[in-house]
Each structure stands twice: as C-alpha cells, then as structure tokens.
Amino acid sequence: MSGVFTPELLDRCISCGFCLPACPTYGLTGVETSSPRGRINLMRALETGVLTEDDPSVLEESSFCLGCRACEPVCPAGVRYGALLEEWRDHMWRGGRRPGRLKALLWAVNRSSRVRALGLPRRHARTTRRARRGPHLMLGCFERTLYPAVSRSASRLAPELSVPSAQGCCGALHAHNGELERGNVLAHELGEALPGLIVTTAGGCAAHLAGVLGGERVRELSQWLVERHGVEPPGAPRTPPLRIGLQDSCHLRNGLGVYLEPRELLARVGEYVELPSAAVCCGAAGTYSILRPDDSARVLDRHLDEIADADLDVLVVVNPGCYRQLEQGVRRRRLRTRVLHVAEVLLGA
C-alpha cells in the first residue's frame, strides 16, 4: 500500500533507537513495537506492503501512540514523527476503522457555528462582533466551555488582545485524529477569522496553527507575555509563596520548543518546583484520554505520584486537555493540589 506516507518523512529515520527512552508507551510496555522506531518500522512495512492496514499490531500501535512527539527533540536525524503519525491516522482511521467516540467529538467542533454554540453560556472572555487587526486572543473550542475562566484571565492579563466572536476550532483535533485535510482547512479558516497574530492559551493549538499558518502567526500565551512584558508578570507575588509545579504541553515543548517561558513566569509568582516528569506526556494527549482511558490513566500515574511527593499548592497547565486530565487525576487521588491554567495562576486565582 504505497502512497500513505510522504517518502521524505519516512526516509529520514536512521533507526538509531535514540527515541526509545523518550517514549512513554515504550516505557509502559518495554516492547520495541510500541516505540517510535518500532512504529516507523510498522509504517514502512505498511508502505511496502509487508503488512496491511488490517494487521492487528498496525491498528493497535497507530492508536496506542500518544502522539506526544517526545521522540522529536531527541532525534539526531530530525524525523518529523508527529507529521508521520498524522499521515498514518489519516489512512488508518477511515471508514469502519474510525473509533466511534471520535466521530461525535470531531463533529461537535467541525463547524464554527457549533463551536460558538459550545461557548453559549458566555462565561469566557468578552468578545467583539468585528475583528480588529491583531493581535487576537483565540478562545479554543472545548476550552471555551470547559474552562471559560482561562480566556477571561488571559484577556485581563493581556487587554491589548482583541477577542472577535467569529472564531471556530483550529483543527488540531482533526489533524491528530485522522482528518488531516479538514484540520488544515479549519486552521486556514481560523487564520482568516483572526488576521495577524493569534495568541492561544492551548499549547496543542499553538503547535498545529504554527505548522499550518507558519510560526510567525502564532504565540502561546506565556510566550506572548514574556515577549510583551519581559519576565515580569502582571500578577503580584504572594506570601508565603505558593509551591507551584508545571505540566508541559507536549506539542508546545516538543513541537515549538516553548518550555522556558511558563517556568520564567511561574518563578515570579511563587516557589517553582520542577517535577521530574514535567516534560513527559500526562496521558491527556488530545482525544487519547477519551479513546483509551486505561492507558491514559497508566501514563498519568507517575505524574500524580510526583505531585503528591512534591506536595504542591498548584499544578499549572498550558493546554486544556492536560487541564482536564490532571484535574480529574488529582480529584481521584484526593490530593490537596489545585490545578490551574498559567493565565489563572498569574492573575492570582
């Protein structure tokens, strides 16, 4: 079955294996097949016809992968694994092989009107009917209804950002879940709805938009705040200082190389504690926690152990998926730690 993958992407891998220790699913199984190098070997077998798309391991591994891209920064050959995974799922999750829960999720955010309906309770940041020239604050799709305080806080931290009402989903969910083309179309639509610079509170959206529209069009909020204000955040420090930890957004860190900025900001509002696995995927991984709840919980476990050991006051997230994942995990374990978005904690929530 040739033509599934862009040859230049698939050719890049030199099979050195440096990605193995970085991969959370390889960490869970210890089996090469669920490592990035192993999955690339599966992709190559699919491309050359050695295996078919109905092969159980090909099906399982295309879905078991978190898509966290932790393999990319450690890759000496510069393999764009995230792009390969998108192409893989685009091929695998067609028709009957498409997970049922996914259809409903993507349907809900497939049209700008539906996304706006999600935000109807309107507790998110106040919007204007017409788009001014940028920079604009992006409301996100699920974030506007699940965590409306995030955009409200972001808007207060950065009042210079305009918030047009006519904005939909960025398409990251589609691109990561087998609808690559739709994912690109939605990103372009959002790019037109929000001309100029787009500031987002979601690491995953930032990476997807940067991939489609170009890095110069997009800033993640902490990146924007550091650029605009230096490392001095608008919030005032507390006494005694809060013990604050961070969960990186995988695509923000591994895709865009942004991870120092939120740390710089947090160190100014409290006692910043670097958790050993701060840079490792929390298991939310977009739709992963919904599609594979058991694996997702296994990936999350070590994070909850570390949060408990560090006895944090606040665990900060920079992506709505991680927000939901960690909030639920912390609640299940009955930890005292509060989970907040970086915008909320900077505002002194």
Added chain:
Amino acid sequence: MTATAAEIDRLLDRIEQVIGRSNIRADAGALVTYATDATPLQRGRPDLVVLPATTEEVAAVLALANEARVPVVPRGSGTNLSGGAVPLRGGIVMVLTRMNRVLEISESDLVAVCQPGVRTIELGEAAAAKGLLFPPDPGSQSTATIGGNVAECAGGLRALKYGVTRDYVLGVQAVLASGEVVRSGGRLVKDVAGYDLRRLLCGSEGTLAVMTELTLRLLPAPESSGTGMAYFSALSDAARAVSRVLASGVLPVTLEFLDRVCIGAVEDYARIGLNTRAGALLIFGQDGDPHAVERDLGRIARACGAEGATEVRIAGSPAEAATVLEARRAVLPSLSRLEPLTILEDATVPRSRIAEMVEHIQALAERHGLKIGTFGHAGDGNLHPTAVLDPADEDAVERAHHVFGEIFAKAIELDGSITGEHGVGIVKLPHLERQLGAAHVALLRRIKTAFDPHGILNPGKLGS
C-alpha cells in the same frame, strides 16, 4: 537451520509455560520491529520475540531452543551498528530489557552489580550519585544497555585515558546454550582462577552465551573537567599535533577530530560559528584535579600551536565548553540529514597512521563520487568514516560497499582493525579472516563450538 511453523508453534507452547504468554510476541507486526537494529540495510526475520525477566527464565528458554535447534539472538535496545542484533537465521529474539535493575553500587569494593538490561547512562548516573564514575561512554549510552555494551565491547569518547568496556568487566554470570549457568570473575581486581571467560564473553556479540548479571569496576569521579579546540589547515598537521600532545606527558580524557567534510556539515546544520575553511578540527578535554586540568589543557594547546594550529581556544565558560562539545555531538546528526542513508563505520589504525588513513578515505570518496565525512577518536586511532547516500541509487550503494571494503583493507595494511568498537556482526564478517588469518578464525570456530555445540546462539555471525 530454519525451523518449520509447526516446530515454532510447539516451541512457543513450551516457552509460554516458562515465561507466560504476555512476555512472548509472535504477531507479524512485532516480528517486523525486531527484524532490524540500528544497522542500515540489514534485516532478518524472527519467528518469536521473548522477554525473560530472570536468569532462570533465560536458562529455561535457551534449554528449550537448544533442544529444538532453534536460533536465539540476544538483544538489548538494538543500537548495534554492525548487524549484531539482527536475527539473520530467524528463530528467537531474546530481549533482555526487562532485566533492568542496578543491584548494587559498592563504594568500598568500587564495583557495580547490575542486570544486562540496565541502560548504560542509568548505570553511570547510579555510580555518579555515590561520587563514582563508570567511564565507558559510547555515543548511544542514553539508549544502549550495559549488556549490549559488554557483548560488543563498546568504546566511547574517554577510551584514550580510561580504556573501553572490557577494562571494567570484573565478573559475569552467563547462561550457555544448553541452559547451564556459569560465573567468571567477581568483585576481585586480582583473580586468575581459570581461563578469563569474562574477557572472552566481552565482545563475543551474543554468539557464546547470554549474560544475565555483570559486575563492573568503578572509579572515583574526577573533581573537574575542561575542554578546548584547535583548527589546522591540513589534516597531517592535526595528526602530528596528536602525536605531540601524547608525547608531552599528558593523557587527555578526550581527543577527537573532525575532517573538513564534517566541519562543513556541522556548521551548515548547527550554526555554531565553526571555521569551515579549516582542514581539520581537534577537540580536546581533560578531567581531574582543577589545577592539573588547567595545566594539561595549556600543554595540549601549546603542542597544537607547535604543529601549526591556525587557531587554539580553551573554553573559559560553560557556554563555550558546550559549543565545543556540540561541535562533536552534532557530527552524526548533521551528516545523517544530508541523505536518507547513513553508513557509519569504525575502522581503526595506530595513532601514528591516522593522517594516512583519512587521506586515503578522502581520495577513495572522491574517486568513487561518494560523500564521506570522517570523524572519530584521534587519541586512540578509532575513525568513523561515514558515507551518506540515497538508498534508491543502487549504483551508489554498490560503490559504497566497495569503498568500505577498500577502507577495511587499508586499515589492515596499516596494522589497524576492521572494527574498533562497533563489532564484526554481519557487516564485517567477510573481512575478518583477512585481518585475523585462517588459523585464528578456525580457533574462533572451535571456541564457539565448545560453548554452543549446536550453533543456536546468534548464528551467521562470529564463529559460524
């Protein structure tokens, strides 16, 4: 020796009773992912993948495979560069990464005791936590396992001063093909009871036994370290500088070199301000007492200057030191990005013949229209000629194989070796007899037979 599907099924059932179904993979997808290691163009086709967790399980699986005459290929993380972990004749790939515990770090005996599936970097970190050093540091140490490193006798950047993996193996527990468990050596520095089997197993490439526990020598960690670099307009100047450094009473911990192809590739990729007009770059480093480090770096710099270095720099800050080390670390990534296929070899020559060897490689590359960069461990003569090409260009692949054959022949002619640290594996087996001679190769076969009479361990490699 190829087993039929029915024989494999029977074997699977019996192995399952020993280690449980969840630690065996026989699905086509898993078999594809264990068909290769990090060696380009080398591929086998295993019938089963088993992941034992104890010496007893390893022994039981080997005994069953031996009885059934089915090949067993031991494997760690699969970072081998000579095809050592490729299951050439099918059979069982035995993955040892579940045996991944550091059992002991002893400050009084200065040893580490660990299982083979521990990653080399983890062993180093465990030693460092107690102020100790495990010196071998192959480029793949973040992924590679210590078992694999011992089986291949891995080298690394610090070999000039500290030696290679074999110099740190004090004791080995290993399982023979029959399933019998043997021990050689232990925690002692002095121990001459019996043949030195631990040394024999070191570099045996999984063809004699499966190692299940290792006792490794540790050293007190050095207090400080420093680094620097020197440019030369000609490779021969750099080679003479290496000789002069070593004659000046200094034994540097690092003495690495890059040829002009590598300098250009690194600068194109990493943009760290290297001088791309230079013919060669030497990177040097020393560790130990801070005053001794400073003194030695000064001596190295002067030796380079005396041999016509066009520019010498000693890193004055951590940022400068990071740039120097980045220049060396970035070589392989930079070369590998030029073309899809990267063939990395490790021909080794006496230090005094480095310039002759590298110039020969450059001439060969030019004559055959190939892009080959050479970098490596100048201090110990271990070179890494690295060809980058398009695998779709069959003629270029053919020419590359021919050129590497010539490189191996030249290394032998210069009293060198076809492999310094990557192992013979599949790739260099055809060249082995030329280096060792017929009587030596016949002896290797008899040794192999003594350990593994039915030839089930990693067949088609050393001793086959």
